[in-house]
Amino acid sequence: MAVVDFENDRFEWKEVWKIEYLRPIAAFHNTGGGRLLVGRTDDGEYVGVKDPKGIAKSISDTVMNKMHFQVFVNIDNIEGKDCIIVDVPPGNRMVDLDGKFYVRVGNTVQALEGEDLREVLLNEKGLQWLDAPCEIDIGDLSKEAISFFISKGKESGRIPISVDENDVSGVLNRFNLMTSGVPNLTAAILFSDNPQAYSRGAYLKIGLFDGKGSLIRETYVEGPLIMIPDRAMDKLLASYVPPMYMYDGPSVSRYNHYDYPKDALREVILNALMHMDYKKSQPVTISIRPDELEVFCLGGLPGSMTVDKLFKKHHSVRRNEALARMFHVAGFVEAWGQGIAKIIESCESNGNKIPIFLEDQGGLSVVMFPNILEAELSHMNEKYSDSITVSLLRLICEDPKLSANSIAKLLGISERTVRSRLKNLREDGIIDRKGSAKSGKWILIEK
Numbered sequence: 001m002a003v004v005d006f007e008n009d010r011f012e013w014k015e016v017w018k019i020e021y022l023r024p025i026a027a028f029h030n031t032g033g034g035r036l037l038v039g040r041t042d043d044g045e046y047v048g049v050k051d052p053k054g055i056a057k058s059i060s061d062t063v064m065n066k067m068h069f070q071v072f073v074n075i076d077n078i079e080g081k082d083c084i085i086v087d088v089p090p091g092n093r094m095v096d097l098d099g100k101f102y103v104r105v106g107n108t109v110q111a112l113e114g115e116d117l118r119e120v121l122l123n124e125k126g127l128q129w130l131d132a133p134c135e136i137d138i139g140d141l142s143k144e145a146i147s148f149f150i151s152k153g154k155e156s157g158r159i160p161i162s163v164d165e166n167d168v169s170g171v172l173n174r175f176n177l178m179t180s181g182v183p184n185l186t187a188a189i190l191f192s193d194n195p196q197a198y199s200r201g202a203y204l205k206i207g208l209f210d211g212k213g214s215l216i217r218e219t220y221v222e223g224p225l226i227m228i229p230d231r232a233m234d235k236l237l238a239s240y241v242p243p244m245y246m247y248d249g250p251s252v253s254r255y256n257h258y259d260y261p262k263d264a265l266r267e268v269i270l271n272a273l274m275h276m277d278y279k280k281s282q283p284v285t286i287s288i289r290p291d292e293l294e295v296f297c298l299g300g301l302p303g304s305m306t307v308d309k310l311f312k313k314h315h316s317v318r319r320n321e322a323l324a325r326m327f328h329v330a331g332f333v334e335a336w337g338q339g340i341a342k343i344i345e346s347c348e349s350n351g352n353k354i355p356i357f358l359e360d361q362g363g364l365s366v367v368m369f370p371n372i373l374e375a376e377l378s379h380m381n382e383k384y385s386d387s388i389t390v391s392l393l394r395l396i397c398e399d400p401k402l403s404a405n406s407i408a409k410l411l412g413i414s415e416r417t418v419r420s421r422l423k424n425l426r427e428d429g430i431i432d433r434k435g436s437a438k439s440g441k442w443i444l445i446e447k
Contacts, residue, residue, distance in 0.1 A: 007107040013037040015047060017055050017084070024109050025063060025071065025088050026097040031104035033090035039083030048081030056084050067095045130186040130278060130320050133179040134198055138168050141183065141191040145224035146171060149190070149330055156331025175326060186322040189278065190226045200281035201298070204232050204273070208240055208288045211391070211412035225323075228273065229332060232286070233266055240288050241265075242398055259370040259394060260293055264346035268355070268366045270332050271339050272297040274324045275364070290391040290411060291370070298363040370394065388413065389421055393444065396431065400441035 007013065009031070012024050017038045028034030038059075039049045049055055056073045063071045072087040094101055101112040146165055153159030164170065172178050177187035189195035195202035204221040219239070221232045237243070243258050272284045277299030287294045299319055327333050334342075343366075344354055353369040388411065395407055404422060408415040425431045432443045 009104050009106055010034040011037075012107065013040040015039070015041045016049065017059065019062070022062065022066065022097055023102050024104075025086065026067060026095060027102040027104040027109040028088035029067070029069060029091040030094050030102060031090075034088050034104065036086040036088065037083055038086070039078075039081060046079045046081045046083060048083055052082045052084055059084070059086055067097060069095060130189070130322055131179055131184050133182045134185045134188040136183050136188045136192065136198065138172070138183060141168060141187065142193045142224050143168070145191040145193075145226050148224075149226050149326070152330040152332075156329070158329045158331065175329065176322065177326075184322075185278070186320070186326070189224075190323070190326060191224050193223060195225055196222070199278040201276065201278055201283045203283045204228050204269075204286070205283050206232070206235060206240060206286045206288070210410055211290050213289075214412070216410070225273065226326070226330065229266065229270055232269055233262070236265070236286070237262070240286075241293065257371070257397070258350065259398075260368055261346040261350035261352060261371075264343045264350070264352070264355075265293070265368065267333075267339050267343050267346070268295045268368065270327060272364075272366070274327055274333075275299060275319045277319065277363075290394075293368045293370070294365055295368075296360075296363055296365045388417070389425070392418065392421055393425075393431070396442040397444055400443065401439075402442070 010028075011034060014021055014036065015038075021036065021038075024034075024036055028036070038055070039052075040046050052075045056075055060071060060073045063069065069089070069091060071089070074085050074087070076083055076085050102109050103112060104110075143166075146168060150159060150163060150165040150171065154161055154163070163174070169178075172183055172187055177184055177190075185198055188198040189202045192198065202225055203223075205218060206221065207218040208216045210216055219235055221228055221235060223231065241259050269284070269286070272295050276284055276297040280298040282298050284295065284297045287296070324333070333339060347354055347368070351371045355369070356365075356367040358365045358367065391411055392407060395410060396402055402410075404418045405415050408418045411418070422431070426433065429445060432445055433440050434443055435441060
């Protein structure tokens, strides 16, 4: 790591060595590593240090004695001054300094408090945040949700037929959902009718937006988390991204075509629910716009995972181990570490572009793109391949009875523009209108 002219999350300098500067060393170790330079003023002037060998040994010995890891200390002559450079390696586990845990936030050092500190202490015991005991009685857990989980698990072959769904305590113990003799947070959010009482973000929100970004309508999908994937898919396919009703030319027979492949969409939702940071109050959100569908969950990628690694062979890194395990037992996910491959394969087989994965605003977004009916619309002239026309065609496939006025409102454009596009599409044999102007319906003609 080179010496730079500004302090950041990986580099800091001090004019003299003081014992309190063990804090930035601890913070670097806990936050991916970094470098501390001693012998430079706040104004950036190199002044060096007296007795550099003695100070270098003192730093190395003190770090080892107090925090039990090794730093790499070197003496470097910079602009004629002997300065000390302390290279701090990233740690495999969080270390404390005199009972406090420090992390790097930008170019500052901050002590962990509250839920962040609680998570570190749990990790020290090999536990995660959702493994913490919860103030909920076993009798307050939803029997319907537990029965649903057991039924799904038996269908998948991952729960023996002999398991009794009425033995709630036995079920919780079987799947390690008890901590210190009481249900833990994983059990509470999976099986409680009101999981938001234990994690304010334990629900899912769906929003439909027009072409100008204005919210048209929204739906809250709530209840036991184990039941939210099915409820979310039912709501999406019924009210937000229903199948398109395609028609062939001669017989006008109808068949269903999905804008977003069901398997890929469900897998994205499952991954968001499994990797969500449930310490946060914001839920998983699904934003549907005319040209994309975005699933967002707070927390970002866990551990050392990066977006680039997602598209390569990788081990599954799970923020919520117990939650992921329960989704696997229920048959929701087939194999750990295979979700991204499944999403890509499903999109490609349906004719959709590969989704984009973005780390943004402290979370992870997966942006899916609709199938624009390239196969069915391959006969279209280039002038009809623009986003407005494709969105218009998508809308009349979803609801053939839409009026020009309704289409204009949904796309955020003028009714005159819609009527002009419809007229051109009819003249070119792309679509047709059957029935009266008031009660008729649009038909997409396959050639």
